[in-house]
Amino acid sequence: MLLALPILLPLGTAIVLHMLPQRRRLLRVMAFVGALLIVGVAAVILGRVRSEGIQVLRIGSWPAPYGITLVADLFSALMVVMVGIIGVAVTASSFSGVDPRREAFGYHALIHVLLMGVSGAFLTGDIFNLYVWFEVMLIGSFVLMSLHRTRAQLHAAFTYVALNLLASAFLLTAIGLLYGQAGTLNFADLARVWPERRTPGLDAALSMLFLTAFGIKAGLFPLFFWLPASYHTPPAAIGALLAGLLTKVGVYAMIRVFTLLFPDPTASVYTALLVMSGVTMVVGLIGAIGQHDLRRVLSFNLVGHIGFTTVGLALWTPASLGGSILYVLHHMLVISTLFLVSGLFLRQRRTTDLRVLGGLYRTQPFVACLAMVPLFSLAGIPPLSGFLAKLAVVGPMIGQRQYALAAIALTVSLLTVLSMTRVWEEAFWKPAPDHASWPAHQPRLGGAILAPVVLLVSLTIAFSVAAGPVYGLAARAAQQLLDRDGYVRAVLGEGGQRAAR
């Protein structure tokens, strides 16, 4: 029952939010409490997975390969905890005000639908069910993105919808072909029978199809162009939600499917993934440097750093995979924080264009110092979490004598420093330019507005301080991912025998 709660809680919250009288304060509190409950449940799941190993829930008591199973290993549990944390921060940011038109259209309920889809994708043990959760999450994000009616937002939403539907079609194609050959959809069962039933041609075609589908969702080069074209238009809270969660679901699904189904690290798909990850880092950061709008800078940074999270899968060692997992966790936290910070500018100056921002250090030094933490953490300045995560990603590269790749990663880190210091310099440090487009009254950024940012920043600091234990968890999660027999045993029972059909 416990494993179903991260899915049932947001579902219940979404339903209740629709039925409650549409009083703003009530809706906001309810949405916030719902998100807090997810964190609580996720923490319990994480604790249990840590002490007792992989947790399995057979929905409707159907035995494993037949019914839908929910499976939580350390990687899933860690990701669900992050879902809760980002959910709390995003719902908390609604207390300081949401566009009333959005609120009337079920803004809070949609956030919970999105959280449900993401938790479902992280917890499912069935590949078709994964597709269904992808769609749940997409529909939530589609509506959240297009709730507004300005032309730029509609255009961005349309790009986003079209490309994500294309990715879903690829995923469905891959799943159909996989079922045709393997005759099962359960991850554990697939991991068991696929090595016997695969044919080399189909194996290569399927791995490439999965790579394309998840590559589009994750935002890998050359499939990422929809992302910077759309993530800068929705309100900052939605941007934080999408940036923090959705691309990471693509990364998660990639790691899950590839470790279970394609355990041959010499396959050409891993070479392709390695090249794609490397190019993604470079192209993303070069793109970021050419941008003037803070949210576009962040979108390109998001893309560039996705490369860091997939490279560990391509290298295929416990250490590199552990580095990837740590990087995913760090990046979810930091990029969401930065999107929320961009919301502060929107609130005060109605723009995130770096050219016309400035002078915030003089008027609000606390905000400037607050923003410094995620900016420099993303850049990888020690002792913040970004440095430790980069260390965990680049270290194994050097260990495996992938010097060129390590050089790329380090150069890209330098570019990130450049991009992030530029953001800080332009937005906070330089004197405020006199600009006609600013609102006459610039509200001070007070408690309720800053609270979610403070929450995420303190978590980033906590992450940096507790990096040792967190890395320990990530490394254990990586070992669990590479131990396919352990996963199969946990889901299908001892011996992994299946009843004769």
Place this chain on the structure above:
Amino acid sequence: MELLLAILAGVLYATGLYLMLRRRLAQLIIGLGLLSNGSNILILAAAGVTRAKPPIIADPPLRADQFADPVPQSLILTAIVIGFGVLAFALVLAHRVHRSAGSDDIDMIGPDRL
């Protein structure tokens, strides 16, 4: 029969992708629809077509060739429902884009033209 379905799926994929590469929103949406139908046909064909057999496992158990596999059918059913909902949403979105931009040419409604 599988051959026929395979060719049909191929044609649907090809036309779907071709239409998605066009510049008009309406064609893009029709392309998406064809693509999702193509993948439904593909699931049916890849899982094997069983003729005139019920998708039921009876008691006493039937042999594998005496019943049709119900799983691909339920997959397709799910995918149709999801595809329908998503397509309906995309259609409404395209309609709104068209209304706000006064054009359904993707190049004419781009952010550069604002």
